[in-house]
Each structure stands twice: as C-alpha cells, then as structure tokens.
Amino acid sequence: MKLSKKALVTGAAGFLGSHLCRRLLADGYEVTALDNLFTGTKANIYDLFGNPKFSFVLHDITQPFWGQFDEIYNLACPASPIHYQKNPVETTKSSVLGIMNVLDLALKTKAMVLHTSTSEIYGDPLVHPQVEGYWGNVNTIGIRSCYDEGKRVAETLCADYHREYGVDVRMVRIFNTYGPNMHPKDGRVISNFIMQALANADITLFGDGSQTRSFQYCDDLIEAFRRYMGLDRVKIDSFMAEHGLGAAVLNTGNPGEYTIRELAEETLRQIPESKSKLVFEPLPKDDPRRRKPDITLAKALLGWEPKVPLKEGLARTIEYFRSLVASSKA
C-alpha cells in the first residue's frame, strides 16, 4: 500500500485554505489543518471533519508547531484591511512569527513550503502591470503597513532560509481573488456587491465606476499552487536565475480587467430579484490601489493561466452567499 503524502495547511479555515484542503484531499493527501479561527471559520471546512484523512488543530501560528509533513502551505494571515486593521500588531506577528515557525519546522523536517505572499507587497505600484522584479512602493508607518511590511519581510525570510539553509520554499504573490467561502464582511468589492444585492441595499460606485480591477477565481489559484509544488526544485532555481530573481517567487492573478461598473451590473444581472440600485458617489481621496498582475513567469514555469471566466466564478460565489444568507435566516 502506498502511503499518502502529508500536508500541513496554515490558515486552513479561511477562504483560500478551505479550498486548498479540499483539493489536497482530492489529490490523495493526508491533511492537517491549522487555524486560530480569528478570521477563518470552522463552517468553511466543517464538511471535512468526518474525513479520516483530515485533522483540524486549533492553533495560532505565531506559536511553534511540530509534526512531520511532506508539504507545508502557509496561508495564515488576516488578509482584508477590515480584519487586519482590527489588530495590526497581531497581523504583523502572524505574518512574521508565522513564517519563522513554518520555516523552522521545514528546516528540521525537510518539508517543502509554499508561502502565500501578496500583491500588497507592491504597495501603490509605480510600474503597471506588476512584474516580479518590481520592488514596490510601500509606506513603512501607515495603517496598511502591518500587512504590507509583515508580508514583505516574510518574503525576505523565505529567500534567506532557502539561500542559507536550503529550505525548499516557493512563494506566490496572490492578486485579488474571490469565490465561495469569502468572508461576507471582508469589505472587498465582490463580497460587498453581492451582499448588498442580496439585501436589496444600494450598490455604491465611486466616480463613474470606470476604474478597473482584476479578479482571480479561487480554483485557478489553487491549481497554480499545486502545479508549483509539483515542480522539480532545480528547474525552479534555474528559471528564477534566468529571470534575474533572487528567490522563487511568482505572481498569481487574473490579468483580465473589468470596470467596477461592469462588475456591479453583472452582479445585478445574476441576482434578478434584487431591488438594489447603483448609486454614484465622488471618488474618495485615497482611491483604492489598482494592481494588475503580469503572469508571464507563472505561464512559462507552470504552464498555467486562469481559466474561470468572471461570469461563471461570480455565479458560484453568488450561490455561496445565497446559501449563507438563507441559513442565517433559517
């Protein structure tokens, strides 16, 4: 009998963690799922609790965790401004102490690591679209810095654990991603619009709604994780060196652009019973940052690109939020 590979997922009860756990189980892994349940919720993974290959451990990754795994997926960190600004110091600690604990575990047990970084490390980018070689434009002392700078130094630690100790860590910089299991109150535009439409509340657009955003469906991202972890390390290292990168880091996102107005209109089209109206307000001074990934490297290295069209991903996401609203009314 072939033994299953063992995976550890931190942040397993969060939006992306829950999808990853499902995918790893489908791929035949034994999965240990860590979460402190600060922003994640057991509801996202409750259906997995009966699976003998799945274990949930309530654990905060700022504290060391020990165990023998083939692969570690480090997803733990509050990721939406509404959440991470609630406790900025703990946000930084979950990034920084979290990755230290993961890397120390990997070092001692020779586990591979996939670390989820973020497009936020580019800050307010001065280069469009963003390539992996761009260094970013981030304020060290602002109210978003707890997330941005925590994630930046986590990358540094990954790069140095690889260079110094040979830990096989692979980083992805995740751009705006959506799908079922998103937190309904995470303050992001897709969850906001759907929840407003389902509640018959007005949908607020700033300016004329012509500013564009990129949206990646969660399954596309998880597919990139799995392909990346399946690659030979030597191949990755020579690829990164060829492209002038000092560590294994890939942008993962959907470069397709939609205007905010198109998103709102498509949302209302898919929720025809909604009485919500579009209302327009002046652009705020700190208009949300615009980012668009350059995914040339991920395409070349992983043979990957996003496949799920916004229309279809939105439909699945709306279905999820419908069931959430229905069960909260039940």
Place this chain on the structure above:
Amino acid sequence: MKLSKKALVTGAAGFLGSHLCRRLLADGYEVTALDNLFTGTKANIYDLFGNPKFSFVLHDITQPFWGQFDEIYNLACPASPIHYQKNPVETTKSSVLGIMNVLDLALKTKAMVLHTSTSEIYGDPLVHPQVEGYWGNVNTIGIRSCYDEGKRVAETLCADYHREYGVDVRMVRIFNTYGPNMHPKDGRVISNFIMQALANADITLFGDGSQTRSFQYCDDLIEAFRRYMGLDRVKIDSFMAEHGLGAAVLNTGNPGEYTIRELAEETLRQIPESKSKLVFEPLPKDDPRRRKPDITLAKALLGWEPKVPLKEGLARTIEYFRSLVASSKA
C-alpha cells in the same frame, strides 16, 4: 536624594551603543547594557565596568528581557553588510524579534523607547535627498533584504504599538555615521581607508573617486537621541501630524557631502607617515548606494544639527584606530 533615571541600551557593546552608554552615565542615568557580543565587543565598554551605575548583561534581544526602566534605547542589530550577511536570518530576527521584545517590555512597564532605524529603509532611493515622507525602494528578496526589510517592519511595529497601545516610541533613521569604536573590519569606507593607511596598504578608489558621500560623527547623533527623548510626546505628535507623518520618525545624518577622493586625501594628510598610495579601479556594476539625508524636520523639532566637522571627527577616529593597531601589536 533624587533617584537616577534608569536606561536600558540594547546593542550596548557596539559602536553607537558604547557612546550612548557613556553619554547616559554622564547625564546621570543608571545604565543597563545588553549585548549578545555578536558584532559588539566588551572592549568598547570595558572602562565602564567599574562604574556602580553601569551593568552589563550578556543577552540576545531575540529573547524577552524584563526589568523596570524609564527609557529604552534599541540599538541592537548587525549594521554593516559584512556582518549582517554572515547570518541573514539572525539579522532579521534581531531586528524583528528585538523590537517586539522591546515594545512588549515598554508596554508593560510604561518605558519610553528610542528605536534606531536606518537610511537603508530607503533602499536605492528614487528621491534625493531623502525626506521622512519618502517610502523607499527596497528589494524584498535580495542579499541586503535581511537588514533592510527587518528594519522596515520594525518601524511598522513601532508605529502600530504607538497607535494601538500608546507606547511612547520615537524613531530615528540613521544615515552613515562614523567615529571611535567602529569595527575595524566592518567594510565601510572610513574604517577601510584609515586601516589601509595605517597598514601602508594602497587605498582603492573606484572610478575617479568623485562620487560623494555624507558622514555623521557619532557624538552628533547621540546628541540628537538625547534631545529627542527629552521632548514632550504631545509636541512630537502634533509636529508629526503637521508634517503628514503617521508616526514619530526623524532622519538623523550629516547632509554635508564629500567626495570619496577628498576623504582618502584627508585621511592620508592626517596619517603623514603612511606609505599608502591612491589606486584607481573601474566602477563596479553595483556601485554603492548614495544617500543624503534631508534633516529639515530634525532641525525644526530638536533644534539640532551636526556640529563636528569631518576633519575633526576623522582625527578622533584615526586616534582610536591608531591605539587599536598599537595594542594589537603590543
């Protein structure tokens, strides 16, 4: 009898820490000096060991430290590339875990904190001279990142401990500083030139030596520390808000510029017995970063500016290195 104020200095056996300990003792403080002696050396503070107001504790600030102090000066971190690249992971940890331990101590004991940040947080700056509002241009995954990114997220933690928990922490971004007690092999241009001149070795200039650098004498910097810590917090906060800064951070450096050739020539003038010659080599591809501080804010807030001319500071530094060389030959 009036009780002395108590100060804790981390990195106390290093170049700047040793000067600060002396100054605090002269100002009437009881001083607790922490150092792990990784780059610092007891020789820098050995003359203080007989002073009843001085205590040395061999301690690594990546581990918690407890005690009751009025003021904490956080200087612990390897600061020259030769040192910090020897152990990049520990360099990041000394910045990040170090400031966490300092801030947690300050939070529980209501101590004031002076945190030493660095001009390195500006990276390869795209703005000259650098003002505090500039966000910097730093690579997250390069071989200098362990220092730069560790120092950046330390600033973030300082800003958030202040905003969230009211910890009174004041940050300085230190530009190129020199003086007695510098490590003779730290690889910086002033210690290099003096040590080469004293050893009758050729002094290497790159290009025609016309590239400029700024040099701050250590006593000037320590004076800035002391003035900053003497200020009323409310005054600092309103000053920073007026200048659009989200936290208390000041550049401290000497904006006067000298060419590398002028520095080499002045060094040889002050070491007339040296048989060293200037030799010229082509500019390396990664020419060292040039930075020049804008100290408008420090001038306005502290009524401070650097006073020690390069000629005089250099004389004191040469005297120190002469004694070091003499004692190593004795």
